[in-house]
Amino acid sequence: MTLLEKCLLAGLCLQLTAVAHAAPPPTAPKAERPKVGSAAAPASQDDRYARRCQSEAPQRSFKPQGTMLWGTKRSWDTEKVAEQRSSVLISAGLEPKRLADAEVKTLRLAGGHLEAPAAGQSLVGTVLQGTASDGKPVEVAICGAEPSSEDPEMVWYRIEAWNSVAQEWENPCVAVDRVPDPRALAVGGVWDATGARKDVPGRFTFACENGAITKCALWGYKPWGSRGGQSLTELHQACTRMARADYCGNGKSHTYQDNPIDMYDQLGLLARTKEVSAAWDPAKASFEAAWGPDGATCLSRTRDGRALETVLQECPNRFRKGAVAELGEGDRCAVQQAGASPKAALLRNHSYGTRPAVTAPAPGN
Template structure:
């Protein structure tokens, strides 16, 4: 991407969760959402006729942090959930609910959705079956498609999902600031609630703009791409862990809204920022951690000043005490078993305790 600088200052907007996750509240079904006297039952044809009208942009004006998928956690704004919940985690390309007669499925190739078997058919207007983080079915409509301004090879999709609580089509992506209608990217496979990517034939993740999955693609780590003959899939996965400060690789974020970090990788795609700018002062930053696809491989400290013991207790047996010098003034004090500087994919620096 031409607009992507070799040195990237990354603004990561994520929520810090409490030390203990509460049990996920029970799913609210469409029949429980509102009394029959308030919301009349709609036929399938009537429901599909309402899609892509844009009548329900966002149901809350609260600005929330960017999470893994970048989606809302629940349709019910009063429902308390943790960051591992999502109203939409993936769509099933083989479960087409509404499409032209000659379309039997939808496939993803390098970040673009294609109709199958007739690739000339337009995917815009189709309705596909998806699922939320609890495995409940979710209908998803593809309402528009447009190439990324920074990288025309990447397609952005405007999507809506059927909200069973409000009984209307709604953008499932979280909004922030001026992005009132955030879009989504199509990425092959699925991510589970622990933040792990899984190859799943026919399954496609619609990653919203403010989520770590799409952010890491924007930063250059396309999971379908290669660099010097090596796949970028592992680099992308490591990036999603790093962006969210998911040290233990369990899906839990340890960062806060508006955090600025400097990231650099083993491929030389992003290099360390050494000169000060209006948003970054390298003299005030220090090394935080090194990263692999399943979380931190070694750590010097946490992003917001939590004691390292907190992380060691969160994922017992994962790290052991032992210094490792990665070079370039990057030195860890706890490490994974068997890690070495050669196995590190990503590193980052941040302001100590800020």
């Protein structure tokens, strides 16, 4: 299997043609955004809903690897220094708060898309009740639906959330490089601040394009899918840990934007890349870690170049020193998770390692 067929490298350009599925409802002109640090006067409910779904999503074709889990903004307050694991939107409910179609009483999640009870019913303009990482409610409007050109099970949604600080609707997804107005996938399950996933009846995740939840699905680990009768949910979860270099399984990332990686799994969905290309040179990469749903099961080195001891201090009870494990094909662990077999890991990866220059952290999660 070639590199292009696998789409292994985080940072590889993925062509995603934006096909308009439905047009948003006519709305009033968007109010001018208040200056940074100032709070706008509260809008009435009728005015708030009349102003939803105003911007049009341009075409885009770039998928950079990075540190974010949900791919969302950390906080609506641009003057506040938000914690790395915070998010303005971590989940949404399937019961509409505001209907686009009078007949749509509830939604259901099917694979990687939302469905109305009856065919032909539009979801565009529907407002759902979402939740931020701090537990506060946030309204989410569905402003567009674009069927994926790569997978009929997936639909790209253009969403807006109500920014209570600026008193306006805003895309909660973080824009990176060539994705100025990122879209989102509807993914089953809810992820908490530690990066752990759990099923919550009636709730799902709007996972933005630049977050690990969506990227792992695009790499082939669709959490709603299966391989040989085995669910891919746990493999997808292990991928979200690997994509962000969340070694301790506590939600903290140890990577940087656009870091190339190569991954391969036990089920054979993705195999190790051995071909040299402009995007990847196996000879310059080395084994980094083996992964399970709760983080690294064994570790050789860090992806961002920090000392291995730093990670061991971050989660002192997780890894055992002096327990070298040979996994085969040259993969060798320096430390391994206590009580876990590295050879039973769902996923392994290679990476380049230390980056020559330090950059500012991504503005979201």
